[in-house]
Amino acid sequence: MNQAVHFAQTAKPAGKAVQRETTRTNDPVRTMAEILEVATTEFANKGLSGARIDEIAAATRTSKRMIYYYFGSKDGLYIAVLEEAYRRMRAIEGELHLEDLPPEDALRRLVSFTFDHHHDNQDYIRLVMNENMERGAYLAQSKSIQELNVPAIQAIRQLYDRGVATKVFRPGLDPIDIHASISALSFFNVSNQHTFDLIFKRDGQSPQALSARRENIVEMVVRFVRA
Structure with a gap:
């Protein structure tokens, strides 16, 4: 029996809050997705130590007990x-x-995607920044993080190998290093936007500035890899 369904069947009603909680277990996938969505913003804005489970529970109309039921802690x-x-x-x-x-068109698309993804999903950047402040201690406990990131390196390795084979790209580069360069250039534009723009008195987040920066990063990566 599905754990969430079992929980819903065995939980004893004790007022409106518990009744509401029990009803929500009828759709555990949706409930967990809602909790993850709200928790993403909470952890991104406040870090692990500053985030509050009570606030996540209130925003998702669940309870701490249900959150701990699904995620353990x-x-x-x-x-x-x-x-x-x-x-x-x-x-x-x-x-x-x-x-x-x-190959070169594929690389351009990948770099452009990475830049756009980081700009449009700034909670992701904040989560990564927060976890780096934790020295990766919690990500190291994940049983799936390595597997999740294998496709990213495989995609770069495949397009790079195709480029080398057709003499479009120069040989001898490490796909992980290429990935790191793409990530670093795209990451900085979000992680340092406030301090960088303040120091240099510029609006790096205007449509014009973002478009120019995006194209510059694409060109930098392509020229680095190109034969």
Whole structure:
């Protein structure tokens, strides 16, 4: 029997809050998705130590008990949020169909996607920043994070190998290093936007500035890899 259904059947009503909680277990997938969505914002804005399970429960109309039932603990929820953030990014990457494009076009699409994803999903950047402040201690507990990120390196390795084979890309580069360069350039535009724009008195988030920065990053990566 599904654990969530079993919980719903065995829980004893004790007022409106518990009745509402029991009803929500009829759709555990939706409930967990809602909790993850709200928790993503909470952890991104406040970090692990500052986030409050009570606030997540109130925003999702559930309870601390139900959150702990699904995720085990606050740490468990935090790890699940990290995993879901990476899973979503990798799932979208898988829809780029890089294998259908010539190598340089595929690389351009991947870099453009990464830049756009980071700009449009700034909670993801904040989560990664927060976890780095934790020195990766919680991500290290994930049982799926390695597997989730394998496709990203495989995609780069495949398009890079195709480029080398057709003499479009220069040989001898490490796909993980290429991935790191793409990530770093795209990440900085979000992680340092406030301090960078303040220091240099510019609006780096205007449509014009973002478009120019996006194209510059694409060109930097392509020229680095190009034969």
